Amino acid sequence: MAAVDDAPVRHSAPGRAPRPEPARRGRSGIRGREAVAGWLFIAPMIVILGLFLAVPVLMAAWVSVSDWTGRGSPFASTVGFVGLENYERLVAGGGLATQDFGTALRNNAWYVLLVVPLQTALSLFLAVLVSRSALRGRGGFRTAFYFPSVTSSVAITVLFLFLFSASGAVNRAMEALSVDGPNWFADARGVLHLVLGALGVDQGPAALTGNGFLGITWWEWLAGPSVAMCVFITMAVFTTSGTFMLLFIAALQQISGDIDEAAMMDGATPWQRFRLVTLPMLRPTLFTVVTLGLIGCWQVFDQIYTGTQGGPAKTTLTPAYLSYQSSFEQQDWGRGAAIAFVLFAIIVFFTIVQRIILRERTTVPRRKRFVLTTRSGESGAVAGAGAQR
Structure with missing residues (x-):
């Protein structure tokens, strides 16, 4: 004989969606209140980070593409947008x-x-x-x-x-x-030029002294x-x-x-x-x-x-x-x-x-693999710790 549940079953009228259970309503309400409480707790830190980190970074980003002279507000109407001109002066000026x-x-x-x-x-x-x-x-x-x-x-x-x-x-x-x-x-x-000078090399090759990057020669880049x-x-x-x-x-x-x-x-x-x-x-x-x-x-x-x-x-x-x-x-x-x-x-x-x-590597490098020959004559690549020895 099958067991019968004594708990009352709630039926909904035809054509209407079933009403949610009271327990589920309670759980969702608790979660909502916890979420609101969590946001209230972290709100002061979000405001602090926004005022003292995000806002200054955005202001600096605007300054890097403008002609602001340091006087007045960088968002004033007299401050113009120059695009990547400041970056171009650094890299290709x-x-x-x-x-x-x-x-x-x-x-x-x-x-x-x-x-x-x-x-x-x-x-x-x-x-x-x-x-x-x-x-x-x-x-x-x-x-x-x-x-x-x-x-x-x-x-x-x-x-x-x-x-x-x-x-x-x-x-x-x-x-x-x-x-x-x-x-x-x-x-x-x-220090590298000092070492080379002690060995009698006082001048670099023409390929290094005649070419360069960002305004200095490769010989200067390699000076140490x-x-x-x-x-x-x-x-x-x-x-x-x-x-x-x-x-x-x-x-x-x-x-x-x-x-x-x-x-x-x-x-x-x-x-x-x-x-x-x-x-x-x-x-x-x-x-x-x-x-x-x-x-x-x-x-x-x-x-x-x-x-x-x-x-x-x-x-x-x-x-x-x-x-x-x-x-x-x-x-x-x-x-x-x-x-x-x-x-x-x-x-x-x-x-x-x-x-x-x-980064962590889950695959075994090819050089650490060895081939194992089975009794049937078939061979396959097997990764093992013995390959390192």
Whole structure:
């Protein structure tokens, strides 16, 4: 005998839609009230972000395509629309503006090329070092390595100005080793040109000296960072490695010890365990560190402003400082805003590129595949961990 439900069944009149259940009406009402409450909670932050982030960005975008002189409102009727003229002056103008922009990009490109790998490698090394259980006083070492990151960048810059001055501690230490130290913040020579000059190469080939990009020759692009920029590179690695070390420490603590123990049971050496087991599991953190490093390096400003203000001979000039200089010192607000948006496009481009490089791959590369022959004589490509050994 079938069981009969005692709950009353509600019938609707013919031709009319059935009435919704009271429980469903209650659930939808609760969800609606929760949605309204959620919007009310985040409304203050949306307003703040809109006023202090979205609105200034939109205003800067308008300034980059206008002839605003910095006086009055940028939306006044006297401000005209010039289109991409400010961007054209930077990229294809051929004058001093293009040359300064090319010089700034050259300097910053060498800065990024050296700082990002060095600070990533050093922070990972420090994280592995202070994560070892056999190390005593790990908390003290972590604090010491992280301390430069919480110190004011202006204070660190002033400290490095004293250390690397002509009669500073660095040159005194080099004199003790019978080495004449350079005048660090006054030497505009590129380190690669210095090395080539020591080998007897003082002039580049005609293909490099006769052609160029953004107003400077390829020979100048390949000059390397100047001696003065090398000081800022050292300072950036010194001050940022502690922050990224904490990120790597947090990621290392999430790796189970059973995985490393299994690799030890398989006979893997410490270097093999780090390269084939630990490092792949740190890929998300590595992506974060490289992304933050790229953004920070392309936006370097306060060290240059406090230290050299682009000198000597504009070899420490960066796009961020050039944007400030064009806007606030030369009153060329359109060019300054255009530099800022070009810099934004460069940061987005390199972020996308490194995300593609560091993305997770689900397929096994062809070089890591081996062919397995079955008893029936058929062969097929099989991916396995044994192909790596």
